[in-house]
Amino acid sequence: MKFSFPSALALALVLTTPLRAETLKIGVVAPQTGPGAAWGLALDAGARIAANQVNEKGGLKVAGKTYQVDVITYDDQYKASETVTAVNRLIHQDGVRFIIGPLGAASLLAAKPITERSQTLMLSNTYTVKALENTKYVFRVLPTSREFVPPFVAWLKQNRPALKRVALLAPNDETGWDSQAVQDEAYKANGFDVVAKELFERKQTDFRAILTKLLASNPDNIELDTTPPPIAGPIIRQARELGYKGQFTKFGGVNVSEIVDAAGKENAEGLLGYLGADPNSKEWEWLETQYAKIHKNRMGDFTFFFYDATKFLLEAIAKTGTVTDTTAVRDAIEKASPFDTLIGKSFWGGKKVYGIDHQLYTPSFLVEVKDGKGTVIQKLEPK
Amino acid sequence: MLVQTLVIAATSSAYMMLLALGFTLIFGLMRIVNFAHGEFVMLGAYAVYVLTVVCGLNYFVAIPVAGLFAGLCGVVAERLIFRPFLGDELGAMITSLALAIILQGAVMIIFTVDQLSVPRPISGVLHFGSIYLPNDQLFVAGSSFLVVIAFHFLVHHTRLGLALRAVAQDTEIARAYGMAPSVILPLAFGIGCILAGLAGALTVPLYAVNPFMGEAALLKAFIVVVLGGLGSLPGAMIAAVVLGTTDAVISVWFSATMATLVSFVLVVIILIVKPSGLWGRA
Known part of the structure; x- marks a missing residue:
C-alpha cells in the first residue's frame, strides 16, 4: 500500500491532533471590584470550584458528548447598569444560556427582563421579595431573611x-x-x-x-x-x-x-x-482550601451556596442531556428537590410567598461570639 | 442629647477640616480637582496597617511616617502624572480619576478586598453626666485640630507659606520674584497629600481599612471644599464646621439620609447665591 506525501501528512495530523472537547460556557455576573467585591469573589469562586471539579474528572458528559466547563466572569461592580451590560454580553456575544449571579436587588431586577425574554437560566441572590415575582427562569440560591x-x-x-x-x-x-x-x-x-x-x-x-x-x-x-x-x-x-x-x-x-x-x-x-455554614466543619475546611487556589482573600459562607448552585446546575444539564434547552434544565432542577448540599438537606419552596418554588430552603446556623471566636450553638433545619 | 450631638459635631468638624484642607490646597495652587484625594487617605491608612501590624511599629510613630509616605506618593504623582496637565483643569481632573482607579486596583491586588484592622491604641470613654466622649475619637479630633493649626501656621507665618500663597495668586509674578513654581508645586501637592495621609492614619483604628475607603473621604472633602469655595483655606475650615454641625444635628433628629440630602441642598443653594462658595475667589 502506497501513501502519497499529502495523504500521509493529513493522516499524521489526524492522528496527532487530540480530540477537541466541547465547551459549556457558564456566565458569572458579580462584583469583582468595589465595595461588594468580597461577595462577588465568593460567588465566582463557588462557580469555579464546582466547574474545576467536573473538568478534573474529564468534563461534563451530556448526551454522549463531553464538555469542558468554562466559567466566564464579568465584573458588574455591584451596579445595575454594569449588570445589564454584562448580561447582554454573555447572552448575545458569548452565547451563554446559564448565569450564576448577579447579587443585589437593583442588579437582579434590571437583568431579569432580559434573561426572562431570552429564557436564560439565572441562579442568583438578593433579599428582595420581587426577585422571584413574575419569573420562570430565576432561582434564588440563598435563603433570605x-x-x-x-x-x-x-x-x-x-x-x-x-x-x-x-x-x-x-x-x-x-x-x-x-x-x-x-x-x-x-x-x-x-x-x-x-x-x-x-x-x-x-x-x-x-x-x-x-x-x-x-x-x-x-x-x-x-x-x-x-x-x-x-x-x-x-x-x-x-x-x-x-x-x-x-x-x-x-x-x-x-x-x-x-x-x-x-x-x-x-x-x-x-x-x-x-x-449559612458551620465554620468549624470539615466541609468549610475543604472549601476554604479550594477557595485559596482561586482568590487570595478570606472565604465567607457565601461560597457554599454558589458552589452548590453550580453543582446542581451542572448535574441538571447532564441529566437532561441538553446544553441549550434551559426550560428542560429548569424543570430538572425543580424536580431534583429535595437534594443534598455541602450544608445539609435542602429543598426548593416559596410558592406561597413568592408565587414559585424557586427559593432555596437550607439549614442555617446560629453562631455566638465567645472570646472573639464564633461558635455554632444551634443548627436550625429549614421548614 | 443636644450636648452629645454638639460633641459629635465638634469631633466630625475637626476631621472634615483635615480632609478638606489638602484637597483645597491642591486646587488653590494648581487648579487640579484631585479626585484621587480619597486614595491618598487610603494610602495613609494602609501605611499604618503595614507599619503597625506587619512591621510591629508603635502606632503613634506610624502616624507621621504614614503621612510622609502619602506626601511622598503625592510628590511622585505630581512630577510624573499631573505636571503635563498644569493649566489644563479638565485633563488633570480626568487624570486624577484614573489615578484613583489605579491606586484602588493596586491596593486590591496587594492586600485583597478584605477589610483589615489595626489594633486600637486608645480605648476607654470619658463620662460627663449623660455625655460620652470616646477617647480614641477625642484623640482623632484633637490631633486633626493640631494639624490644622500647624498647617495654618505654615501657610501664614513661614517663608514657604508665603511662597505657596504667592504662587497661588499669580505664578508668573511669583516666578519674576525668584520663586520656583517647579519646586513649590510638587511641594504643595505633597503637603496636600500629607494632610490626606494623616487623615487616613488617624482614623484607621476607628474604621478599619479597605481599598474603597477613599470614596467616602473624597465625598466629604468635596462637599466641604465646594461649600467653602474651591481653593479657599479659611472657607474650607468654616464649611467643615457648618457641615459637621448640620450633619450631626439632622442625623440625630431626622436621619443620616436626610443629613446627606441637606448637605447637597446647602451646596446647591450656596452655589446659586454665591457661585464661588462661602469664601472663594470669584
Whole structure:
C-alpha cells in the first residue's frame, strides 16, 4: 500500500491532533471590584470550584458528548447598569444560556427582563421579595431573611427571655427596607417591643449620631440585620462607647472575624448571628482550601451556596442531556428537590410567598461570639 | 442629647477640616480637582496597617511616617502624572480619576478586598453626666485640630507659606520674584497629600481599612471644599464646621439620609447665591 506525501501528512495530523472537547460556557455576573467585591469573589469562586471539579474528572458528559466547563466572569461592580451590560454580553456575544449571579436587588431586577425574554437560566441572590415575582427562569440560591429570621427570633424569645425592647438597624436600600420589614414582623410576632427602626447609608462610617438617636429609645437588643459585617463592627464599637451595655443580634448574615476585628473582642462578646455554614466543619475546611487556589482573600459562607448552585446546575444539564434547552434544565432542577448540599438537606419552596418554588430552603446556623471566636450553638433545619 | 450631638459635631468638624484642607490646597495652587484625594487617605491608612501590624511599629510613630509616605506618593504623582496637565483643569481632573482607579486596583491586588484592622491604641470613654466622649475619637479630633493649626501656621507665618500663597495668586509674578513654581508645586501637592495621609492614619483604628475607603473621604472633602469655595483655606475650615454641625444635628433628629440630602441642598443653594462658595475667589 502506497501513501502519497499529502495523504500521509493529513493522516499524521489526524492522528496527532487530540480530540477537541466541547465547551459549556457558564456566565458569572458579580462584583469583582468595589465595595461588594468580597461577595462577588465568593460567588465566582463557588462557580469555579464546582466547574474545576467536573473538568478534573474529564468534563461534563451530556448526551454522549463531553464538555469542558468554562466559567466566564464579568465584573458588574455591584451596579445595575454594569449588570445589564454584562448580561447582554454573555447572552448575545458569548452565547451563554446559564448565569450564576448577579447579587443585589437593583442588579437582579434590571437583568431579569432580559434573561426572562431570552429564557436564560439565572441562579442568583438578593433579599428582595420581587426577585422571584413574575419569573420562570430565576432561582434564588440563598435563603433570605424571610426564611431564616422567624426561627432565629423564636429561638431568641425562648432562650433570652430578659430581652424585650428591640431596635432595628439596616442599610437604606431595597435590601435593607425589605429585611427590616421582615425583622419588624418577626420580632413583633414573638412578643418583642420594637422601639426604634433606623436606616443608614452604606457609605457612612460615623454612626454616633444615628446611635445617639437609637439609644434614646432605650433598647435592650440592637438587631443589626443586613448591615454588612465591615460596617457592623464599627457600629457595635461606637454603641458601646456611647454607653450601650445590651445585646447585639445580627440575624442577617455575620462574618465573625471581620466584626470582631473592627468592634474589638470585648465589645463583640455575646453577639448572636446567622451563618449559612458551620465554620468549624470539615466541609468549610475543604472549601476554604479550594477557595485559596482561586482568590487570595478570606472565604465567607457565601461560597457554599454558589458552589452548590453550580453543582446542581451542572448535574441538571447532564441529566437532561441538553446544553441549550434551559426550560428542560429548569424543570430538572425543580424536580431534583429535595437534594443534598455541602450544608445539609435542602429543598426548593416559596410558592406561597413568592408565587414559585424557586427559593432555596437550607439549614442555617446560629453562631455566638465567645472570646472573639464564633461558635455554632444551634443548627436550625429549614421548614 | 443636644450636648452629645454638639460633641459629635465638634469631633466630625475637626476631621472634615483635615480632609478638606489638602484637597483645597491642591486646587488653590494648581487648579487640579484631585479626585484621587480619597486614595491618598487610603494610602495613609494602609501605611499604618503595614507599619503597625506587619512591621510591629508603635502606632503613634506610624502616624507621621504614614503621612510622609502619602506626601511622598503625592510628590511622585505630581512630577510624573499631573505636571503635563498644569493649566489644563479638565485633563488633570480626568487624570486624577484614573489615578484613583489605579491606586484602588493596586491596593486590591496587594492586600485583597478584605477589610483589615489595626489594633486600637486608645480605648476607654470619658463620662460627663449623660455625655460620652470616646477617647480614641477625642484623640482623632484633637490631633486633626493640631494639624490644622500647624498647617495654618505654615501657610501664614513661614517663608514657604508665603511662597505657596504667592504662587497661588499669580505664578508668573511669583516666578519674576525668584520663586520656583517647579519646586513649590510638587511641594504643595505633597503637603496636600500629607494632610490626606494623616487623615487616613488617624482614623484607621476607628474604621478599619479597605481599598474603597477613599470614596467616602473624597465625598466629604468635596462637599466641604465646594461649600467653602474651591481653593479657599479659611472657607474650607468654616464649611467643615457648618457641615459637621448640620450633619450631626439632622442625623440625630431626622436621619443620616436626610443629613446627606441637606448637605447637597446647602451646596446647591450656596452655589446659586454665591457661585464661588462661602469664601472663594470669584
